[in-house]
Every structure is written in C-alpha cells, then in structure tokens.
Amino acid sequence: MDWYNKNTYFQHLFNILLNRIFLRRNLPQDSINAIRTLRFANSISPEIFSTYKPNFSELLNPSDYYVLNSHLPPDCRITTHILLFSSARDGDSWSTFINSILYQGSTFIIIKEKDGNIFGVFAYEDWELKPNWYGNEKNFLFSIKPKLRVFPSTGYNDHYQYLNYGTKTLPNGLGIGGQFDFCGLWINSDIINGHSMATPLSSTYSSPQLSKKQEFKVDEIEVWLVKPTEKEPDEIPKGPKGSALDRNPAELELLEMATSKKMYSKDVREPNLLIDDE
Secondary structure: HHHHHHHHHHHHHHHHHHHHHOOOOOOOOOOOOHHHHHOOEEEEEEEOEEOOOOOOOOOOOOOHHHHHHHHOOOOHOOOOEEEEEEEHHOOOOOOHHHHHHHHOOEEEEEEEEOOOEEEEEOOOOOOOOOOOEOOOOOOOOEEEEEEEEEEOOOOOOOOOOOEEEOOOOOOOOOEEEOOOOEEEEEEEEEOOOEEEEOOOOOOOOOOOOOOOOEEEEEEEEEEEEEEEEEOOOOOOOOOOOOHHHHHEEEHHHHHHHHHOOOOHHHHHOOOOOOOOOO
C-alpha cells in the first residue's frame, strides 16, 4: 500500500468513487454552499462553459483538467471556467488572441505545438501590456503531453509573466519565466513561433524544455478564464474592439450572464505602436 499512500490524486479520486457509487451519496442539488465546498476541495469539477460539444476542449481531457484544477488557488476552483479563446474556433490572429485575454482575470493558456507536445501556463494576475515582468508566485507552468506535470514557481526571481507588442526595443510577445530570449515558455507576436528553453531547468518555475525542440511552431491555442478580474471598470483602459468575443455577441451575452461580470475584452485598447522601453 506504499504506492497508495504516496499517490494523493488516486486517494482523492478513490474517495469520490467510494462516496458516489458504493455509498450512493449524491451531490447536493439545492445547496449552493455545499457545492461550493466540494469544488473548493476539488471533489467535483468547476462549472465549465465551452462551445465545444460533446468534448469541452480540443486540447484537454477531463483527467487533465482535474489535475490542473487541483493546483489552482482555492478561489479559482469555485468559479465558472470559460473558454475565452480557441484558435480552432477564432483563428490565429495575434490581435484577436490578445484582445481576448487582456484584463479578463486568472487564465489557463494551453498550447499544442506542431510536433505534438501540449503545454501551457496558469497566470493568476490579469494579462496586461507592460514593458517589464510582473505576476506572482501563484502562477505555474505545466505539461500535458508527452507527460502530465505541473511546475510551480521557485521564488528564485519574479519573472512570472510578460506581455507586450508593438514596441521598438522590447521583445514583442508573451513570455513565462526565465529571461528574454531564453524563456521557460515564449510565444512570438506572430502567434506562429515560440520557444521553450531550460539548461536543464528554467529558473522561475524549475521547468524543463516543454516543447520537443527549443524553437517550436504553434499548432493550436486555447485560453480558459478560471476567475474573473477583480478590477473595476474605470481601472481598465478603453479602446477599439477586436476580441474573439466581439465576433460572437450572443455567446458574449451568455458568458456575461454566467459570470455576472462584464467581459472587458470588447473594450480594451490597442497598443501604442510608438512606445519603446520606457
């Protein structure tokens, strides 16, 4: 039984199976607090809102999502999880991708490369256009294929996340961990090329190389909102429309109803293409 004592995931799933099937303890249907408690403990999944049927995701299966969800901060397990962006559904436009994630809240970004590996990041803080690194220690990198693994932050540095484009002297793209030109995970602002570098591990997340080769080509991307932004409307820059949600107004309305929050991607600004490293 030594393997059982060491495998916390199996223990948790076995307890769920025991309660649901053998002891026939049904889920509470009329208690919001009871449902919230179970989701807080990762005993039931979060409510998931996706346009994909019958599968909720092109890149994740339920067991993948269960493991990732177990690593989320507790306040991200009790919310409605929403598919914000899918390149299979919304296309591979960088501006559409960025305008779908800016100022939304805590997110999963999942990437499938052309060589078949699947990996990504959980970012607790809102994605914002900034000239420097930001974020916090709640972030983590993860690998789905070839092996499901999670890489929490190490505290070695504060290079948790980076997003910028349209600048003269700064890197244009989305970065996670490490340093410029040597990131644990990087997506160029063409949303086609990226890299994952480690010698042998990335300093910020102690993650190995996530892609088969250091340089990779993006095949597909999904972005999941797991906790809506806590920013007030007047804290969010305004600007031209351009998100994936803007092209689906009926779906946008349903998402706003599901979260009881305004989805700000339809109002975010375009970058100032003249800014540099100030």
